[in-house]
Amino acid sequence: MHNIVPSHFSNKLELNYKKRDAFLTDRADLKLLLPGIVFGFLLFLLGVYEWSNAFKGGTEIIPADEAIVYRPVLAVWFFDLCFALVGIGMVVTNILLYIRYNKYKFIGKKVTIIKRPILHDKLIMQEELKNYTGVRFRVEFLQSGFLTQNRYIIELYHPNPEKIVPLYLSTSAKGVRKKWKEYARQFKLPAMIDTDSGLKKIELKNLNKSVGQLYKLGIIKDEYDQYDPLPDAISFVRKKDKMVLKVRKILWDAYNLLAWLAIFLIAAIVLLVATNPDIFRQAFASTIYSMIIAGILVIFVAVQILFRKEKLVIKKHKIVNTHKYMLFSTKHNEIMKKDIEAIEVSKNPATGRFFVSIISEDNTITFGAKMAIKDLQWIKRFLIHEIVR
Secondary structure, X not given: OOOOOOOOOOOOEEOOOOOOOEEEEEOOOHHHHHHHHHHHHHHHHHHHHHHHHHHHOOOOOOOHHHOOOOOOOOOHHHHHHHHHHHHHHHHHHXXXXXXXXXXXXXEOOEEEEEEEOOOOOOEEXXXXXXXXXXXXXXEEEEEEOXXXXXXXEEEEEOOOHHHOEEEEEEOOOXXXXXXXXXXXXXXXXXXXXXXXXXXXXXXXXHOOOOHHHHHHOOOOOOOOOOOOOOOOOEEEEXXXXXXXXXXXXXOOOHHHHHHHHHHHHHHHHHHHHHHOHHHHHOOOOOOHHHHHHHHHHXXXXXXXXXXXXXXXXXXXXXXXXXXXXXXXXXXXXXXXXHHEEEEEEEEEOOOOEEEEEEEEOOOEEEEOOOOOHHHHHHHHHHXXXXXXX
């Protein structure tokens, strides 16, 4: 299995291939970048305005007996300059993200690929459609600040990652497998999915079959052994009308460390503002307390998200995915057992880690994104057993 996967820029993309000639542009959505550009520009203007005023100063006559000698550690102009630099950095970064793009042209039996990176010249490639070997489905985890979301990707697969063509990109799981089937039929190619055992091919005739039907045909086997030891990373509880699988402990990765760094930075700023109100009141007279409250709220929400744990609730007729926070729980997703068409241990190319995918035609549940692969394989065997028994 190729570990190198192409980078796609869009979060929402769909190729209309009902006609043999088709065109597709993959670039970041300007609507998502525009708020960053506008906010960055306003931040830059505010910083420049306040920075320039800091040097104008003024004279105010104060009685000698009321004079107070106060020398702040950091001058006000320093913070104004930081605001200006951060603002211009946001503007430039978002503009550069919009400049890059990939274009794909389907003309007859050929596909032309045009790639425009940020710092290099355009790259143009042509490839025969007959050299593509399948239609691949995969899931990526996107980090959006403290939040993560799934991006569902359907691609025209080629052994050379540079020639892989995105067919459908979405952050919604609704109808993804149905789209996967449609593209596989249109291109008359097998469906493909990355698993822990490599790139797996699925024949078109088996794409519509449920896990229960595939088991009856002998394509899927029930390999669960109830005497296998329960993985240490999983908590298993059997209740009257359901079973619950829960991730026992929180697993940290590079994204979490960056999130904690951001939290400590925000906390330091809030503490600095709260303990030195006289300095910041000059620039933010009417909003200083709002800034403190907003910073505290951001820290509270971020900590809730970082300490979130996943649960799978297996009921008689359905599987429910819930998220347990420090103070509350939420139902994240659910799929009826009879509708489940695949359970796979899939790979996230962004982190190199694996996770369990529970897939139906209209929905997908992902679970255990940071767990060890042997624990995920146990979960897969357990879930298949619970569906087919």
